[in-house]
Amino acid sequence: MRREAPKSFADYTPLLFPGLMLVVFFVVPFSTMIAVSFFKRNPAGFYTPDFVIDNYARFLTTFFAGVLGFSLMLAVLVAVCCVSIAFPFTYLLTKRSRRAQTLWLVGLLSVLSLSEVIIGFAWSTLFSQTAGITNLFVALGLMDKPVALLPTFGAVLAGMIYQALPYTILVLYPALVRLDPTLLEAARTLGASPVKAFFNVVTPALRNTIVATLIMVFVFALGSYLLPQILGRPRHWTLSVLITDQAIYQSNMPFAAAMAVFLVLISLALVGLTLLVGRRENAL
Amino acid sequence: MSGLDINAITKAFGNFIAVDNVRLNVPHGTFVCLLGPSGCGKTTLLRMIAGLEEPTSGAIVLDGEDITPLPTHKRNLGMVFQSLALFPHLSVGDNIAYALRIRGASKEEQKKRVDELLTLIHLPGFADRPVAKLSGGQRQRVAIARALALSPKLFLLDEPLSALDAKLREAMQVELRQLQQRLGITTIVVTHDQREAMTMADLVVVMGHGRILQAAPPIEIYRKPADAFVADFIGITNLLPAEVDSAGRTTILGTAIPGLAMPAGVTRASVSIRPEDVHLGQPGSRAITGQVTFVRDLGGTIETFVEVGSTSIIAVATPRERPNVSVGAKVGVTLPPESCVVLGS
Amino acid sequence: MNRLISTQVSRRSVLGAGLATAGVLAMPSILRAQDKSLKVGVYGGYFKKSFDEHVFPDFTKATGIAVESVAEPTGEAWLVQLEQAAKAGQAPADLSMMSQTSTLKGQSTELWTPLDTSKFKHYGDLLPRFINKYPDGRVAGIGAVAWWITLVSNTDVYKEAPTSWAAFWDKANEDKLGLLALASNSFLLEVTAKTFMGGTNALDTEEGLNKAFEKLAEVKPNVRLWYRDEAQFEQALKSGEIPMGQYYHDVTGLAIADGFHVRTTFPKEGGIQDSGNWVLSRASTKVDEAHAFIDYMSQPSMQGVMSRKVGTTPTLKKEVLDLTPAEFASVSSDIEPIIPRYDLYTSKADWINQKWTELIVG
Structure with missing residues (x-):
């Protein structure tokens, strides 16, 4: 069937609602943020409409570069870990019975209902010296005495992976369910063991899905600001933590906006780069 | 091996x-x-x-x-x-x-x-x-x-x-x-x-x-x-009921088919005959009499549907051996015994 | 958001629960429709509940002025709203409870109607630190509620109570402290100045501030947790996971009452006293009613009620109060407090904040 190009205004009406939503929930807030990022900060009061670049200038220091670098590194690491865990997991899940799949998905959805705060506190208890998991290891004779596993980078990473994993699985699930199971079988009849076939047929066949999922988890992890505070030391605080400090505790909206704009631009640039590299590889 | x-x-x-x-x-x-x-x-x-x-x-x-x-x-x-x-x-x-x-x-x-x-x-x-x-x-x-x-x-x-x-x-x-x-x-x-x-x-x-x-x-x-x-799955076939009458002859739709033998001890069975093996001719005592209900002329082959009582028989012929029949006509259906396959029950 | 999991409702709002609460505004509860009325903004949650229960009904009974209490959001969101409403001639609340820093910020735009102190019978009994004045001497705010941040410790881990803030610098306490994460709510610069530099006046100069930052940097190895969320530290303190730190005197008192092995100590340099003021929006027309309310709240008997029922520190001199020594000790101390240098958090806010962040993150 051939689709005809829209001719009259009425042909565009199906686009009106999504377009409106995009404007209301994205264009307007984001434009406001960009505008505020150029406003003048008044330390005794709030801000006054203006056009100054001080807010961006303040950001361009090695200190913020370090924090930004850490935030990006953390988000990339969370994305890579999540996809490495979720992809094989989801694949195996799609091989289970419908009932088992439903149970797992309902379980994962219920994890999504946990707020970042609850996840943070649960993990801080789990990693604590007094009530944490190491007490179990001691009871099992694996360790001599319980230790605190937080605040550490590992604790931050574990918490964030835990938080992002259900999203990752739910994003990967439809693609893996739709994946033609005979692709793997074909590889097996051609002499590939199931594990080999998984890596050189299933994984590359879903390359675009994997890249899209990586980007989604990356962006998701970039916005995390509670878990780094609860599970990490100050040097594990992300840029989002500092943005929150500025916006909520210092009432410095212009600077917070400038940092947020910067973060968005850097993330967009990274996402764009990923897609560009992906396209070039595909073309080969 | x-x-x-x-x-x-x-x-x-x-x-x-x-x-x-x-x-x-x-x-x-x-x-x-x-x-x-x-x-x-x-x-x-x-x-x-x-x-x-x-x-x-x-x-x-x-x-x-x-x-x-x-x-x-x-x-x-x-x-x-x-x-x-x-x-x-x-x-x-x-x-x-x-x-x-x-x-x-x-x-x-x-x-x-x-x-x-x-x-x-x-x-x-x-x-x-x-x-x-x-x-x-x-x-x-x-x-x-x-x-x-x-x-x-x-x-x-x-x-x-x-x-x-x-x-x-x-x-x-x-x-x-x-x-x-x-x-x-x-x-x-x-x-x-x-x-x-x-x-x-x-x-x-x-x-x-x-x-x-x-x-x-x-x-x-x-x-x-x-x-x-x-028989039914492979190609088109006519599945017809056959029985042995009191005189020991095998009959199909009430007409004796000389030369068609039933296995020993079997008195009723289904017989399969391919449509191209069914011959149509003038009604007569040695043929089964039926009425033509439909003729499908496909150019390469001609299919004739004949009704005998409540049973429908399909005959297929090439144009060269085209039977001279038309819808509503009475015809005699001949079943060559060597083409009839008596099926197991 | 932080509050959801806190077992005790937090009493303070200066910490700023953030945007989540900012949306939940103005749910007025009207006590009685009368001719004279007053809208009073109080920190949402524990404070609003306590005021609705112990304060407003009696005030209405005593003065005939109906009170509509408004839950104010935390942080500076309420200040922003008052400011913007005042520009339009509106007052979402006549009187509001306002943090010291926010009071100072409101002064810069003349947001607060100067108060006529002659209408307060007990004005002379107020402790000077609870009178907030414009630079030219007009009174911008009168103390509403006050609380202490003290040196807290877990009694299982520390058999002996620490006596000085200097304990934070003790090498023996490596990785054991929980401190508030922001300069403007931990007041650790003031603590450093009072403990090691002879007083908070040392922070007057940039040189003094730099020295305080340097000294404070020595604390870093001892800090296990820089917290924004009260519940997080409270839980760790109770379990002994993080056995020492700075925390709120009143909440720690509740934990002790619940049987947890924790203690709160007024160090010899003094506890940190933070407070909120009653301020009157310049857009409000209820000037007389507002004065009547502040006057009512500043009576020794009301301060006693507040200490006993709400757990706040009296704003009046100890001599005029009707509190028993035990009651007084549970909400205050005779040791001279460390009063935060709120001026720094308006005049040098960004500079201090930047240095602070670099100090703890770097």
Whole structure:
């Protein structure tokens, strides 16, 4: 069937609602943020409409570069870990019975209902010296005495992976369910063991899905600001933590906006780069 | 012993018996078609041969070796799937070379074999094309070439031509048969299309409800169907009730058919007679009298529908022997006894 | 958001529960429709509940002025709203409870109607630190509620109570402290200045501030947790996971009452006293009623009620109060408090904040 190009205004009406939503929930807030990022900060009061670049200038220091670098590194690491865990997991899940799949998905959805705060506190208890998991290891004779596993980078990473994993699985699930199971079988009849076939047929066949999922988890992890505070030391605080400090505790909206704009631009640039590299590889 | 031996294979999914105690011997180099309606167990049987399903009981022996415990990737077979299952991220050449690459063959070796196979399937120079850019028939051939890359002992195809349109399908049937004969490879095709089976197979295996109903060369299946199910499934047939009358003569629809003998002790049975064996003529005492209800003139053949009581009989004739009948006319139907097959109950 | 999991409702709002609460505004509960009325903004949650229960009904009974209490959001969101409403001649609340920093910020735009102190019978009994004045001497706010941040410790881990803030610098306490994460709510610069530099006046100069930052940097190895969320530290303190730190005197008192092995100590340098003011929006027309309310709240008997029922520190001199020594000790101390240098958090806010962040993150 051939689709005809829209001719009259009425042909565009199906686009009106999504377009409106995009404007209301994205264009307007984001434009406001960009505008505020150029406003003048008044330390005794709030801000006054203006056009100054001080807010961006303040950001361009090695200190913020370090924090930004850490935030990006953390988000990339969370994305890579999540996809490495979720992809094989989801694949195996799609091989289970419908009932088992439903149970797992309902379980994962219920994890999504946990707020970042609850996840943070649960993990801080789990990693604590007094009530944490190491007490179990001691009871099992694996360790001599319980230790605190937080605040550490590992604790931050574990918490964030835990938080992002259900999203990752739910994003990967439809693609893996739709994946033609005979692709793997074909590889097996051609002499590939199931594990080999998984890596050189299933994984590359879903390359675009994997890249899209990586980007989604990356962006998701970039916005995390509670878990780094609860599970990490100050040097594990992300840029989002500092943005929150500025916006909520210092009432410095212009600077917070400038940092947020910067973060968005850097993330967009990274996402764009990923897609560009992906396209070039595909073309080969 | 050379060839494939399927030894009392059974596959149960819970309470459902998909394949029920199937025994089959396929001599080396034979082209076998597993034929039957959907759900008859033919695909499950093929998948067990491939190692993609594990039999509940029984053994599969290939050239004297019991391959039942071997995983698929160690069975040395090539398989073409109904979906074709071409790897979307690989080019035509890389798809075909996949099995060689898995085994660590050198680049030159891979290229040489790919070129060989592309020539074999009449697609030379296609190695660098992405599979998404191929037509249905081309994809079909690439899937076949990929399965044959390692010169396997066994070539399995699961409804391989079902996605093609009718004309292309017929052409591919011939091509596939010719390819198989050239390579001399033991081949098993699953199909529900009896025409396809008749075209390609040395041996047609008709299955129903998980069992083999008849395994024989195509013409024998056509001429001597083992039962009503096979007779009805293979081609068009007339299934008519026959009984032995008080004088010991075999009668069909009340008319005696001299020369048609029933097995000893059987007084009632179904008789199958192919439409092209039914002769129409003037009504007479030696013929069954009926009335023509419809004539379908297809140019190449003419089908005449005759009603005898509540039974409908179809007769097929070529234009040369065109019976001179018209709708509503009374005709005499003659059934040559040598063409009548008395079916087991 | 932080509050959801806190077992005790937090009493403070200066910490700023953030945007989540900012949306939940103005849910007025009207006590009685009368001729004279007053809208009073109080920190949402514990404070609003306590005021609705122990303060407003009696005030209405005593003065005939109906009170409509408004839950104010935390942080500076309420200040922003008052400011913007005042520009339009509106007052979402006549009187509001306002943090010291916010009071100072409101002064810069003359947001607060100067108060006529002659209408407060006990004005002379107010402790000077609870009178917030414009630079020219007009009174911008009168102390509403006050609380202490003290040196807290887990009694299982520390058998002896620490006596000085200097304990934070003790090498023996490596990785054992929980401190508030922001300069403007931990007041650790003031603590450093009072403990090691002779008083908070040392922070007058940039040089003094730099020295305080340097000294404070020595604390870093001892800090296990820089917290924004009260519940997080409270839980760790109770379990002994993080056995020492700075925390709220009143909440710690509740934990002790619940049987947890924790203690709160007024160090010899003094506890940190933070407070909120009653301020009157310049857009409000209820000037007389507002004065009547502040006057009512500043009576010794009301301060006693507040200490006993709400747990706040009295804003009046100890001599005029009707509190028993035990009651007084539970909400205050005779040791001279460390009064935060709120001026720094308006005049040098960004500079201090930047240095602070670099100090703890870097």
